[in-house]
Amino acid sequence: MELLKTTNLTMQFGGLVAVNKVSFNLNRAENIGIIGPNGSGKTTFFNLLTGIYEPTGGDIIFEGKKINGSRPDYNYNLGIARTFQNGRLFWKLNVLENVMMGLHTKQKSFLWDAVFRTKKERQEEKEAVESAREILGFFSKKLLEQQDKLASDLSYADRRRLEICRALVSKPKLLILDEPSAGMDPNETLELVEDIKKIRKIEEDISIIVIEHDMGLIEGLADRVICFSSGDKIAEGSFNEVSKDKEVIRAYLGEDE
Numbered sequence: 056m057e058l059l060k061t062t063n064l065t066m067q068f069g070g071l072v073a074v075n076k077v078s079f080n081l082n083r084a085e086n087i088g089i090i091g092p093n094g095s096g097k098t099t100f101f102n103l104l105t106g107i108y109e110p111t112g113g114d115i116i117f118e119g120k121k122i123n124g125s126r127p128d129y130n131y132n133l134g135i136a137r138t139f140q141n142g143r144l145f146w147k148l149n150v151l152e153n154v155m156m157g158l159h160t161k162q163k164s165f166l167w168d169a170v171f172r173t174k175k176e177r178q179e180e181k182e183a184v185e186s187a188r189e190i191l192g193f194f195s196k197k198l199l200e201q202q203d204k205l206a207s208d209l210s211y212a213d214r215r216r217l218e219i220c221r222a223l224v225s226k227p228k229l230l231i232l233d234e235p236s237a238g239m240d241p242n243e244t245l246e247l248v249e250d251i252k253k254i255r256k257i258e259e260d261i262s263i264i265v266i267e268h269d270m271g272l273i274e275g276l277a278d279r280v281i282c283f284s285s286g287d288k289i290a291e292g293s294f295n296e297v298s299k300d301k302e303v304i305r306a307y308l309g310e311d312e
């Protein structure tokens with residue numbers, strides 16, 4: 056069943072067309088890999104899906120509803136959660152608190168609940184701690200053991216894992232991962248692939264879109280691969296099909312090759 060669809064999705068910055076009439080669909084419980092050379096429009100595509108940019112053309116349909124230009128917090132509450140290419144954690148908060156921040160916009164209590172520490176606020180905090188521990192324990196026991204450590208004291212690989220936990224705690228329908236293995240060594244990347252595959256054991260229907268330059272990760276995770284080049288979607292299919300596609304090879308190697 057379809058979760059997300061884009062039709063002729065376009066983002067133009069002045070004279071530059073960063074995403075050009077991209078039509079694409081994503082089913083529930085499907086993993087999609089997005090590849091493409093630097094500057095081909097992958098991150099801009101993510102920024103459109105999450106509401107950071109308003110498209111200059113085309114539509115984004117999530118669960119049958121048009122969400123063009125809706126705000127990131129609105130999309131987050133609909134069930135679209137993401138991680139960022141360059142990691143965005145709260146460095147002065149500990150691991151558990153960082154995960155709890157993922158629940159922030161979903162909680163129902165108001166400012167006065169926090170000021171007066173009402174029963175409702177205390178109950179929500181208790182539930183947030185439990186959800187955060189549950190996610191940490193499930194996704195990465197190593198992180199759970201470090202729950203009191205400041206995010207800034209984590210290894211690089213654990214920081215990336217923590218970002219994924221923070222996105223997962225909101226129980227998203229769509230998880231968007233922007234270069235999750237950037238900066239990891241090959242062993243850490245293999246471990247990450249296994250961790251991401253485990254997500255489906257707790258969230259059976261979750262759909263995942265991942266941008267990656269590491270082809271091992273894409274091959275290990277993606278049911279379907281899409282390749283961008285200069286803002287265009289130039290290929291779509293299984294990893295094997297896309298990795299042998301002439302246009303894809305040309306986009307990566309350049310015309311001369």
Ligand SMILES: Nc1ncnc2c1ncn2[C@@H]1O[C@H](COP(=O)(O)OP(=O)(O)OP(=O)(O)O)[C@@H](O)[C@H]1O
Pocket residue numbers: 068071072073091092093094095096097098099100
């Ligand atoms: N806010 C912006 N204003 C102007 N141009 C932008 C903006 N964001 C992206 N671009 C341009 O759009 C094009 C696509 O960039 P984008 O970051 O989406 O590519 P990418 O495929 O994610 O690249 P990388 O793999 O290096 O992260 C690039 O030419 C980039 O310079």
